[in-house]
Amino acid sequence: KPLVFSGVQPTGNLHLGNYLGAIRKFVALQEHHDCIYCVVDLHALTAQLVHDDMPGQIRSITAAFLASGIDPKNHIVFNQSAVPQHAELAWIFNCVARIGWMNRMTQFKDKAGKDREQASLGLYAYPSLMAADILVYRATHVPVGEDQKQHLELTRDIAMKFNLDFVEQIRRTGYGIDITVGEEPVHAYFPMVEPLIEGPAPRVMSLKDGTKKMSKSDPSDLSRINLMDDAETISKKIRKAKTDPDALPSETDGLKGRPEADNLVGIFAALSDRTKEDVLNEFGGQQFSVFKPALVELAVEVLSPVNGEMRRLMGDTAYIDGVLRDGGERARARAEKTMKEVRDIIGFVQ
Numbered sequence: 001k002p003l004v005f006s007g008v009q010p011t012g013n014l015h016l017g018n019y020l021g022a023i024r025k026f027v028a029l030q031e032h033h034d035c036i037y038c039v040v041d042l043h044a045l046t047a048q049l050v051h052d053d054m055p056g057q058i059r060s061i062t063a064a065f066l067a068s069g070i071d072p073k074n075h076i077v078f079n080q081s082a083v084p085q086h087a088e089l090a091w092i093f094n095c096v097a098r099i100g101w102m103n104r105m106t107q108f109k110d111k112a113g114k115d116r117e118q119a120s121l122g123l124y125a126y127p128s129l130m131a132a133d134i135l136v137y138r139a140t141h142v143p144v145g146e147d148q149k150q151h152l153e154l155t156r157d158i159a160m161k162f163n164l165d166f167v168e169q170i171r172r173t174g175y176g177i178d179i180t181v182g183e184e185p186v187h188a189y190f191p192m193v194e195p196l197i198e199g200p201a202p203r204v205m206s207l208k209d210g211t212k213k214m215s216k217s218d219p220s221d222l223s224r225i226n227l228m229d230d231a232e233t234i235s236k237k238i239r240k241a242k243t244d245p246d247a248l249p250s251e252t253d254g255l256k257g258r259p260e261a262d263n264l265v266g267i268f269a270a271l272s273d274r275t276k277e278d279v280l281n282e283f284g285g286q287q288f289s290v291f292k293p294a295l296v297e298l299a300v301e302v303l304s305p306v307n308g309e310m311r312r313l314m315g316d317t318a319y320i321d322g323v324l325r326d327g328g329e330r331a332r333a334r335a336e337k338t339m340k341e342v343r344d345i346i347g348f349v350q
């Protein structure tokens with residue numbers, strides 16, 4: 001089975017963007033893939049070092065995974081810091097990646113803000129740790145929102161450079177695999193990862209501004225739907241969401257230049273597992289006064305069970321911690337196998 005890896009940071013409340021861009025896809029992939037899902041707590045230190053309730057944040061992401069339908073027995077759910085091999089491989093990747101590559105990362109530019117000199121070195125090296133998260137399992141498929149596309153391209157660049165720099169050692173140790181990159185056959189150690197970004201809402205936008213990503217760090221809570229919002233709050237936020245005065249178009253072409261309408265139609269499509277075309281077949285020509293209540297009903301129907309189960313699970317800390325411990329052990333065994341081979345390839349005495 002193809003190996004899937006993805007992670008979510010334990011920073012702040014999960015929102016609809018995290019759910020549709022990532023977690024819902026995690027759930028769907030379980031049927032035909034071997035999946036490893038990680039609460040990336042080491043990444044959470046990059047933007048803010050000290051967190052008031054780190055254990056609570058880690059448990060709440062774990063609860064969201066489980067409440068959404070991730071099966072921790074047949075797959076792996078764990079927190080990143082429990083597997084030190086991620087950080088070990090990240091160090092090696094820091095020496096593989098070039099500063100010029102990191103300088104192009106738009107997420108660093110956005111998150112570092114104006115005073116870049118004050119950003120942590122960890123924030124700068126974030127994509128290198130992300131590459132290690134994935135490649136320490138030699139995973140091939142990574143479900144993420146569109147904002148992570150650039151980091152996955154960098155992951156491929158890091159894998160490729162490692163493979164080429166160590167090509168002789170990979171051959172000598174016999175750990176390599178034959179892959180094709182484009183049309184080219186390559187003898188490689190790390191595979192080329194495939195981002196899984198598709199779907200009707202790869203980038204869920206703010207409810208207050210259709211040109212801005214829905215994000216945990218937006219100061220306005222009205223800009224996002226949180227996974228922990230109750231039905232009344234979801235309804236209020238959707239009713240207050242910014243729109244334009246026109247009726248919905250009957251074809252997706254008509255959504256061009258209407259970012260808020262496009263966003264709400266995309267959310268409706270993703271929540272109902274339909275295409276935007278299909279949603280517009282039903283609602284084309286209707287006003288937002290008709291569409292918004294239908295979206296409220298759908299969002300509440302999909303999110304309420306997740307919300308309820310998350311609350312229940314968060315009351316059962318022993319269970320959550322048990323899931324993380326068990327997942328951590330299994331992840332560690334797999335990651336150590338890779339690291340033993342990587343140390344051999346590099347030539348470390350062990």
Ligand code: AQP
Pocket residue numbers: 007008009010017018019020021022143144145146147148201202203204205213214215216217218
């Ligand atoms: N708006 C979004 N639309 C679609 N997918 C999204 N993701 C995040 N925002 C959207 C996806 O969620 C997964 C987990 O993301 P993360 O843990 O890296 O958190 P983040 O990207 O830092 O989340 P935010 O809300 O975007 O935080 P801030 O405010 O810090 O920028 C990833 O797969 C991501 O693509």
